[in-house]
Amino acid sequence: MLRHAFKQRVPTIGMARPLLVQRQLPTLAAKAFVASQVRFLNLHEYQSKQLMAKHNVNVQRFAVVETPEQAHNAALSLKANELVIKAQIHAGGRGKGEFSSGLKGGVHLTKDPAKVPDLVTEMLGYKLKTKQTGEDGVLVSKVMVAEALDIDKETYFAILMDRESGGPVLVGSPDGGVEIEQVAETHPDRIFKTPVDIETGPTEQQTLDMAMKLGFKGKTVAEASDQMQRLYELFLEVDATQIEINPFGLTPDNRVVCFDAKIAFDDNAAFKHPELQMMRDTTEENPREVEAQDCGLNYVGMDGNIGCLVNGAGLALATMDIIKLHGAKPANFLDVGGGVTTKQVSQAFKILTEDQNVKTILVNIFGGIASCLTIAEGMVTALKEASPKINIPIVVRLQGNQVEEGKECLRRSGLNITLKDDLDEAAIASVHLAGGESH
Template sequence: MKAHEYQAKEIFSRYGIPVEQHVLCSTPDEAVTAFRQLGVNKVAIKAQVLTGGRGKAGGVKLADSETLVRQHAQEILNITIKGFPVTRILISEAVDIAAEYYTSFTIDRNARSVVLIMSAAGGMDIEEVARKTPEKIIHCNIDPLIGLPKYLAQRFAFTLFKQAEQAKRMTTILQDLYKAFIENDASLAEINPLVLTAKGTLRAIDAKMVFDDNALYRHPDVQALFEPTPEEQLEATAKERGFSYVRMDGDIGCMVNGAGLAMTTMDMIKLYGGSPANFLDIGGSSNPVKVIEAMKILLNDSKVKAVFINIFGGITRCDDVAIGLIQAFDQLQTDIPVIVRLTGTNENIGRKLLKDSNRFQVAETMNEATLMAVKSVKGETL
């Protein structure tokens, strides 16, 4: 689950991480009122959307008068950033920046630990820094049995700051950020940029937090912040119906029983030059209702041009699966090609039932089925 910047800053503030003054607004009039309330000479007007790249997309602007605040607020509230319409903006005190840094905690699955990532080249080009000059990115794995005591935080702080006073402040920020990360079961806690002001203070002028969905039941206060994107809402709906679903960018919808087989199916589609539209594990049931619900999820994606149903009949018999599919498609109206590969218990009976129904393209092997799916999308003759 992702949090908006203003929500992440609220959490940061509770943990003592210094952030600038800010007010959340949804109209130009509210933005002007916020400018007056803050009582500062200049403000930053920032789009609140659950995606990065706001600055480059025109979603962050500076203003030093009520006229400019109103103008920029109206402009930003009228744009869409990476498919996300801007409905709210944050009016923040503009900070006199002397230097920008990057700091985050996330999960290093290879090391099975939290990793601290820092850079003295923070800001909106941090991805470019990581790509072109990776030596500027510092990685420090955190032993889960030790955590981040002061002596370690101080050691890490001195890798960015040579002056004792600044390193001391950074030490506190690192410990507070780590505490916020751990106590909220986050998978990411990021400050970019963490700025050194002209007066020598450190401020988190942007904030990002992503939380582990599986731990949200332990944090009702965090769950209350959830504002799902359309994709997240779809994944949540699938979960409620007993599926594991992740949307992707391709055009071949996949319905598979078993996570390992689902991963293999996507690999095979890529191998044959196709592109999977999703990961969808429906589990072991041949229940027609479940198949209908799964197909509704797949067909809800306008990019899907073919559906590849890949079933291994172990405990679940292939003839039961075939009957379930036929009953399900009696209720579904679609012109999209549906390719089915059945293997396992009673596979021959299941295939015959599907072929006799004249609704499906039936394959015996995964290679054959994958090729049929890819060719059907490309409009090639089978």
């Protein structure tokens, strides 16, 4: 996962949190916000392989199972000399993970098909904890059973959108099967980057040259080049921002195979690909984030105790920063947007109060397209209609369009709301009401 070798910046997305190329945001809270954001389409390993197989990219033969019986049938039907059984979760480090069943490792190899159902039984319905899942682990509901192939050569290949190049680039290294960041740090000369003309795509000569740089020889050069061309076709077809293959391997019988893939998508093109959105598995996502997205709100959960409701991403980040400045932590990033409706404000409050860690809510609004009155009316509706009643103290700072009308609406409501004109004062009040002491 190439984090540091290039200046490319894309959202954090993909099968197992690939390519954490974060936006360069200078603020304290912003850094935490980007690192925890998982708002985009995540694919399981088997789903990435399905997409590649559809585009004639070489992958292992595999089956996805949800019961031990299906696992038994898959193990027999694959007729492989050796089988690999992989738990499917949106996290890396599965091989070194541990199940709540006691089973060690989320990836197992066996030459005996009869052992597959027992392994799958200890995976399905149990939580797998890895270095990327946190202490609770993630519940496993699907397992991939695939043919295990020997690898004579492991290389790295990726196609990414690169801001510095102004378009897609091919990236490769002869050192595959390891973390590419480590290669970039210790042997940057072994990472090769080739810009691609977005109008014509990679030329045959470009992919042939890349294959030779990766160490392919003889007839395998042409096959590796062909696989790169097919991967680029997939890259365009699904509006990807990244396709990363590690390892991009060579088998003993000279087949070039993509053994593992991480695919990131352009979120702005999601409307063009309803078939991809149907592949989304929300069971591993923060339910409040899923609910917010369904409501058209931009919400990212965090680990603080002051809930934030703000209109505008920049203002939201500034609000999070000032909370940090005064010694507390924001519980979320929530940008309701410029065209927010009264109904959306009501939904936003519902989502905020579903977080049991929230002790105070800070509302920071600059009225523009959405006026302060719209926000205030939404707040009053949400608080009066909430069941059970919302007893969390709320601090509100309104400025801009219809600010006086908005304040008057809140005053007349009789609700437990603290009004502040100054953002610094509002943040200090929020910290005190949450039980903390401002710095």
